[in-house]
Amino acid sequence: MKIIQITLIWLLFISSLNNSSAKQPAITINGTLKGTSILKNSSLTINLYADYIPSALAEFKNSQNCLIDSLGKFSITLNPSAELVYISFSLQIPGQQPVNDLTSSFLVKPFLFSAGDVVNMDLNMKSAKIHFSGKGAAKLNCQALISSVSLPAGITDRVMQLHNQSAHIPAYQLLHESLENLLVLKAGILNSYKDSLAADQYQLIETDMAAEQRFKYLKSLSISYTVSTKVKKNAISTFFNDYLLKSTQLPITSDETLLKSAFALNLAYQMEWLTLNFKYEGQKITLQQIFDHIVTKYKSPIRDRLLLICLLTLAKKEPAEVFKYAAIALKTMDHSKEKDLLINWTTKHTAGSKVYNFTLLDENGKTVRLTDFKDSILLIDFWFLGCKGCTQMPKALEGIMERYKHKKDVKFISLNVDRSRSSWMKGLESGLYHSKGQINLNTGTMGTDHPLIRYYNYNSYPQLLIIGRNQELISSNPIDPRIDQGAEIKSLIDKAI
Template sequence: MKILLTIISFFAVFNIVHSQSNKKLNNDLRSYFKVVLNENIVEDSVLLIYQDNQWGDVNGIPKSVVKNKVGRNLIITFKKDDPFIYGNLTLGEGNYIFSKNIIEPGDSIIFTVQKGKIEIDGIGKEKYQFASEVKCQFETLDQKWADSLSQVSKGSNDFTEINVNTMKKDLIDKRQINEEKKQLVLDLLEKYKPRLSAKIYDILKLDYLIQLDVEYLQLFNTDIGYVVFKKQENVDSSYMILDKIYNDYYKDQNINTSENFARSRSVTEFHSEKLRNHKFQNKVSFNSLNVVRYIINNYSGILRDRLLTIYLIRKKINSNNDYLAATDALKCIKTPYCRTLLENLKGNSTPGSKAFEFSLVDSLGKTVKQSDFKGKVVLLDFFFTGCGGCKILNNQMTDIVNYYSNNSNIQFISVNVDKDMEKWKNSLRTLEYTHKGSVDLFTNGLGSNAEIIRHYNIVGYPTLILIDKEGKIISTKPPRPYDEKHKSELIQLINSAL
C-alpha cells in the first residue's frame, strides 16, 4: 500500500511539473501587451502590427495584426526559431505607443497612458523604456535641426548656386545633429546595459546608430537626385561640393555577415540606400538585373538574401528584365523565408500568371469576383479617399474610359482601401476617383491587410493592374496616360488583349 501511494505521489508530482514545464515553454514563445488609460481618451482599441523574421515595417512584406480593447491583453505567438521581431503598437489607428520596437518571446508589458507621458512596466520593459527615452530626446534635437534649416525652397524651377549651398548647409547641420544623437544613444545604452542581454544591447546599438546613417545617406541621395534632375551641366561641380561634405561625415560600415548584424532593421535599410548612392557615385543607370548581380557579387549570407528580397519586393516584377533578376536572385538565396517571399512575388505578379480570385463587395453590397469577368479585359485601379495622385490618375483615365465606352470586352474596376465604408461611398458620388460605368469595389475596411492587396504586393497608390480575358496578368505596372505618348501606349497594350 505504501509503495502504491509512493508511486501515485510520484506521478502526481511528475504531471504537475510536466504541466508547468509545458506552460512555461508555451509562455516563452509568447509576448503579452496591455494598454491602460488614466485619462479621458476616445480610443477604445489597441493594435499591435508586426512582421516575422525581423523585417522592420517593410512595405510589401506580409504583416500580422493583433487587435483588442484597451485594458485587455494583446498576445503574439512566436515561431520557434524567431529570437525577436519588430512591431508597432498603436492606440486606435494611428496614435503610436511604440514604433519598430524589438519584441522578444516572454515579454509581458503594461503601458499606462497618462497626459503627456507613458509609463512602462513588466518583464522585458527595459528595451521599451530605452526606446521611449531616445524618442523623447530625439524630438528635442529634431526641433533644433528644424530651426536651423534654411527657408530657401528647393522647389524652384531655376537651379542656382544658392540651392547647392542650401543642400550643403543641410548636410552639415544634419551631421552635427546626428553626432549629438549618436552620443545620446550611446549614453542611454550605457545606462540600460546592466539590464539588457548582450544580444539585445548589440541589436539596439546597430538599430539606432545605423538608422542615423540611413537618414544621412537618404538626405545626400535626395540632394544629388535633385541636382541630377534639375540641370545636367551642373552635376559634376555640384556633386563635388556635396560629396565632400558627405565623405567628411560618412564612414563606411564594414559588411559583417553575423546573424545579429544582418537581422538589424537598420542594417538592411542602410545597404539598400547604399545601392542608390552607388548609382550616383558611379553615374550609372541601374536596371534590376544589374542591381541583383551587384548585390550577389558584393554581399553574402543572410544580409545578401535580405537585400535581394527587399530590393525586388520594392521594385516588383514588371518586365522581362525584372523576371530574370528574380530568377538570378532565387538561384543564390539560401534563407528559407526570403525564398518564400520571392517565390510568391514571382508567382503572383509575373505577366502570364493567374490573377488573384478576389471576392469583394460593391456599393450595393453585392459580392463581385474576378471570375465574373472571364472573357473581358480588366483594368484594376487601386485607390484611397484623399489620395491626390489617385485623383490625377482618374482625370488622366477619362480619355481612356471614353475611348472604350462602346466596347463591352473591357471592364474598368476601382478597388478602394479605405477603413470606413461611408467615406468610400461618399467618394464615389463625387466621381473624383472613378468613372460612370466602372465597377467599384471595397476591401471591407481591411486596407493594406486585404488579401488582394497582399497578393499583388501593393505598397503605393494609385496602382493599376491589367488582366487579360483568360484571367491572367498582362502587367502590374501598365503605362499611366499622363501624356499623349503614354496614353497611346496604354491603348495599344489594351488593344493587344482585346
C-alpha cells in the same frame, strides 16, 4: 459596453541563422490607450511579417484582430515564430493620417520584443508618451526613451538659415554632425540599461539605433535631391561624395545581427544606391548596375538579402527588368530563405498565374467576389481619399475606357482602400477619384491590410491591376497611363480579347 475594433498587425522576423521549429513562448500585451476623443472610431495597427524585410513590402504582412473597450483597454496574445520579434504601433483615426512613428516621436518603429514578454503598455496620446511595465519592459522603455531624443530647435533653425543663404554644404554638414552627436546621447541611454538586457537584445537595439537614424537621413537626402534646384543637387552630390561616403558605414557587428536588424540592410542598400546615383550623376541608374554592384561587393548571406531588397524595391518601376534579374538572382543566391521569398514573389506576379480570389464590398454593402466576374477582363484602379495622384487617374483612363466602352466583357473597377466608409463616400461624392462606367468597390474595414493588397505588395497609390477572363493575372503593375497615355494597358487588353 461599447466596443471599438482595433487591428493589431505585428512585425515578425525569423533570423536566417535561427530556423528552429521549436515553439516560442507567447507574447502578451495588455494596453491602455488614453485620450477618449482620439479613441472614438479609431483602430490601432501593428504590421506582421513572416520574415523581416523592408516594411514597405506589404505582401509579407499578416493581420490579427483584438478588441478595445470604451475605457481604452485591450489585451492580445501573440505567438512568435522566433525568439526576437519586432512590433510596431499605429493609431488610425478615420478621415485622418495615421498617428505613427512618422507623425509622433513616441511611437517607435519598430519595438524589439522577446518571446515570453508579458507587458502592460500605457499609451498617452495627449502627452505623447508611452510606458511599459512587466516582464520584458526594460528593453521597451529603453527603446522609447532612445526614440524620444531629438535635435534641439536651435540646430534645425540654423540648418534652415544656412539653406536660405544658399550655404547648402555647411547646412548638410551641420545636420549630419549633429545627428551623429545625437547617437552619443542615445548610446548613453542604451548603456544605462545594459545590465537589464540580454547580449543579443543590446546588440540589436544598438545596431538599429544607428542604422535607423542614418537610413532616414540618407532617405531624406535622396528625396531632397529629386525635388531640388540644380545648385542644391550639386551641393548634395558633393557633400555625399566628399563627406558621407567616407563617414556613413554599417554598424560594426556580426552578419547574424545585420540580418536580424530592422534597419541595417535597408541602410546598406540606400548607401549603395546613392553611391551609384552620384557616381553617374545625370544618368539613370539601371537595375543591372545596382545588381552587379551588390554581387561584386557583398557575399552571401548579406548579398542575398540585398539582392532581394533591390529587386522588390524596384519592382514597380522596372517590372520587366526585375523578372529578368530575379531569374539571375535565384541562380546566384546561396541562402535558402531569400530564395524562397523571391520564388514566392515571382510566382505571384508572373503573367498567367492565378489571381488572388478576393472578396470586396459594393456601395450597398453587398459582397462582391472575383468569381462574379468570370469571363470578363478587369482593370482595377486602387485609390484612397486625399491621394493627389489618384485624382489624376480617371482622366488618364478616359481613353482606355472609351476604347472598350462597347466591349461588355471588359469591366473597369474603382477600388477604394480607405478603412472608413465615410471617407470612401466622400471620395465618390467629390467625383475626383472615379469615372462613370466604373464599378465602385471598397476593401472594407481592412483598408490597406486587405489580403488582395498584401498579396500584390501595393504600398503606394494609384495602382492598377489587370485580370484576364479566366481570372489569371495579366499585369500586377502595368505602365502608368499618365506616362504612356495608356499604350501598354491597351496592348495588354487587346491581346487578352
